[in-house]
Amino acid sequence: MSMTFVEKLLAKYSGNQNAVPGQIVTVHPDHLLTHDNTAAIIQKIKSELDIYGVHSTSLPIIALDHVIPASSEKTATNHKVIREFVNKHKIENFFDVGRGVCHQLVVETGLALPGKLLLGSDSHTCSYGAVGAFSSGIDRTEAASLLLTGETWLKVPNTIKMTLKGKLQPGVFAKDVILHIIGDISASGANYCSVEYHGAVKQFSVDDRFTIANMGVEMGAKNSVFFVDDITIQYLDSIGISRSDYTPIGADNDASYMQELTYDLSEIFPVVACPHSVDNVKNVKDIDGLDIQQCLIGTCTNGRLSDLGIAADILKGKKVHSNVRLLVLPASKEIYEAALHQGIIETLVRSGGVMLPPGCGPCLGAHQGALAPGERCLSTANRNFKGRMGCKDAEIYLASPATVAVSAIHGKVTDPREGVK
Amino acid sequence: MKVWKYGDNINTDMLFSGKYTYTCSTAEEIKPHLLEDLDPSFSKNVKEGDIILAGKNFGCGSSREQPVIGLKAVGITAVVAESFARIFYRAAVNQGLLLVECPDAVTAYGEGDAIVLNADNGEIVIDGKAFTFPKLPKEILAIRDAGGLLPYTRTKLKNK
Numbered sequence: 001m002s003m004t005f006v007e008k009l010l011a012k013y014s015g016n017q018n019a020v021p022g023q024i025v026t027v028h029p030d031h032l033l034t035h036d037n038t039a040a041i042i043q044k045i046k047s048e049l050d051i052y053g054v055h056s057t058s059l060p061i062i063a064l065d066h067v068i069p070a071s072s073e074k075t076a077t078n079h080k081v082i083r084e085f086v087n088k089h090k091i092e093n094f095f096d097v098g099r100g101v102c103h104q105l106v107v108e109t110g111l112a113l114p115g116k117l118l119l120g121s122d123s124h125t126c127s128y129g130a131v132g133a134f135s136s137g138i139d140r141t142e143a144a145s146l147l148l149t150g151e152t153w154l155k156v157p158n159t160i161k162m163t164l165k166g167k168l169q170p171g172v173f174a175k176d177v178i179l180h181i182i183g184d185i186s187a188s189g190a191n192y193c194s195v196e197y198h199g200a201v202k203q204f205s206v207d208d209r210f211t212i213a214n215m216g217v218e219m220g221a222k223n224s225v226f227f228v229d230d231i232t233i234q235y236l237d238s239i240g241i242s243r244s245d246y247t248p249i250g251a252d253n254d255a256s257y258m259q260e261l262t263y264d265l266s267e268i269f270p271v272v273a274c275p276h277s278v279d280n281v282k283n284v285k286d287i288d289g290l291d292i293q294q295c296l297i298g299t300c301t302n303g304r305l306s307d308l309g310i311a312a313d314i315l316k317g318k319k320v321h322s323n324v325r326l327l328v329l330p331a332s333k334e335i336y337e338a339a340l341h342q343g344i345i346e347t348l349v350r351s352g353g354v355m356l357p358p359g360c361g362p363c364l365g366a367h368q369g370a371l372a373p374g375e376r377c378l379s380t381a382n383r384n385f386k387g388r389m390g391c392k393d394a395e396i397y398l399a400s401p402a403t404v405a406v407s408a409i410h411g412k413v414t415d416p417r418e419g420v421k
Numbered sequence: 422m423k424v425w426k427y428g429d430n431i432n433t434d435m436l437f438s439g440k441y442t443y444t445c446s447t448a449e450e451i452k453p454h455l456l457e458d459l460d461p462s463f464s465k466n467v468k469e470g471d472i473i474l475a476g477k478n479f480g481c482g483s484s485r486e487q488p489v490i491g492l493k494a495v496g497i498t499a500v501v502a503e504s505f506a507r508i509f510y511r512a513a514v515n516q517g518l519l520l521v522e523c524p525d526a527v528t529a530y531g532e533g534d535a536i537v538l539n540a541d542n543g544e545i546v547i548d549g550k551a552f553t554f555p556k557l558p559k560e561i562l563a564i565r566d567a568g569g570l571l572p573y574t575r576t577k578l579k580n581k
Contacts, residue, residue: 139512188478
């Protein structure tokens with residue numbers, strides 16, 4: 001029987017020969033990701049943890065990234081409770097404040113590998129399809145149950161096949177591609193579905209694939225996946241993972257898809273997701289000249305070395321406009337160090353960028369960089385929901401790091417292809 | 422019984438703002454902030470037995486179970502929508518909040534129409550007209566019947 005990626009993977013993990021859309025299967029994920037919400041999760045199962053302990057010490061991955069460093073006694077106490085839990089239960093994969101955004105850490109430390117199954121109590125857990133893993137978001141209660149039992153149910157989803165063809169034009173990036181797709185199929189266009197990327201994907205680095213897979217949830221997808229190729233293998237090799245450490249899973253050529261879509265990348269132009277929905281996507285030219293007060297480069301969507309490098313190339317020798325605050329958050333300490341080493345951070349700071357610690361920062365409005373009523377932020381993050389950055393009367397626009405960097409210089413939304421005037 | 426009607430893509434920030442996610446986790450802490458940026462009158466006026474009716478992709482966005490815990494705590498009987506986002510859907514199963522996915526019922530509803538829900542039969546009656554919705558698979562019903570995921574897991578661990 002021919003199967004898609006997700007059908008093969010869920011068949012394997014449920015011990016079945018086949019898996020068909022709609023079927024409910026029981027799986028034991030390789031890893032369970034939780035972050036600052038670990039405190040609330042373990043609170044739910046305090047007495048059970050005392051009796052039964054955790055299902056396995058290698059299952060959990062815990063990263064403190066959402067409110068770091070702690071902003072109050074309450075969030076500091078959350079972190080303390082989590083550290084005590086980690087020590088008591090000998091949790092093997094723990095990343096304390098300053099190590100980076102959880103999703104970046106999972107990938108760059110090789111915890112997400114091709115053909116693996118990971119679940120996490122964060123919606124952007126779907127990012128690990130960048131390296132050929134199946135990964136998906138769940139809620140806190142399910143994470144609590146998984147900590148105790150190591151198992152949960154999954155419904156085998158339908159699959160959408162996205163075939164990419166052609167080559168991106170200069171000034172157009174992976175972020176523009178995924179925003180274009182979401183704008184096309186809508187914020188619910190891939191609801192409950194697995195999304196496979198086929199075709200001209202060789203032009204996308206693992207960083208680019210990360211950006212695209214990360215935003216799968218913004219069109220409702222259960223997971224998104226790029227299949228293992230030379231680029232994946234080279235990336236994994238660069239982080240010390242050898243070819244014998246993983247077993248890639250692909251899709252059969254004659255697998256059955258719910259929907260097949262084709263996008264010509266050569267026709268895609270720089271875009272911006274306008275308030276207050278990620279699928280409200282417009283050509284950057286349509287809102288050219290719109291005043292902005294804050295710019296943000298970072299997050300699990302676009303805080304990688306290549307993203308910071310693109311921004312630094314644009315900002316080199318230039319100044320951020322006096323009406324604009326440019327906030328920069330490397331997605332991890334490792335990226336921060338590499339960017340320091342390459343002079344990227346110096347360029348960004350000299351141009352007027354404000355460095356924030358590697359974490360989620362202002363993205364979800366829980367910590368730092370909040371907006372005031374009437375303000376507009378142009379951000380490389382993944383969500384522009386009303387109130388997302390702490391203020392319901394502010395506006396958030398989403399774009400690529402290049403568009404954000406160029407716009408920061410001009411103090412208004414600017415097409416990155418026009419370069420720096 | 423009041424029906425609270427909202428549109429498409431009601432996201433988790435509208436249901437419960439991200440700025441509270443690391444400071445509010447109990448039902449009592451959550452309740453005053455429910456739907457704060459969407460409909461400030463909701464938390465003040467919602468009553469036990471009320472229903473929410475919405476369009477497509479209800480609950481999209483973050484992994485955030487506070488809105489589910491909150492809606493259950495204020496006594497919302499069910500959320501009836503054209504479709505739900507998947508993490509919200511799982512969270513509702515795990516907390517035992519009834520979700521009814523029935524686009525025809527949402528379209529048929531007019532202001533002031535009476536709604537009668539019969540979850541066990543998978544039936545919703547709008548102004549005298551009956552619509553059916555798919556019943557939950559048995560694996561998921563077992564979680565709901567146990568009173569939610571944690572009671573279900575506790576029983577499973579005890580019986581091991």
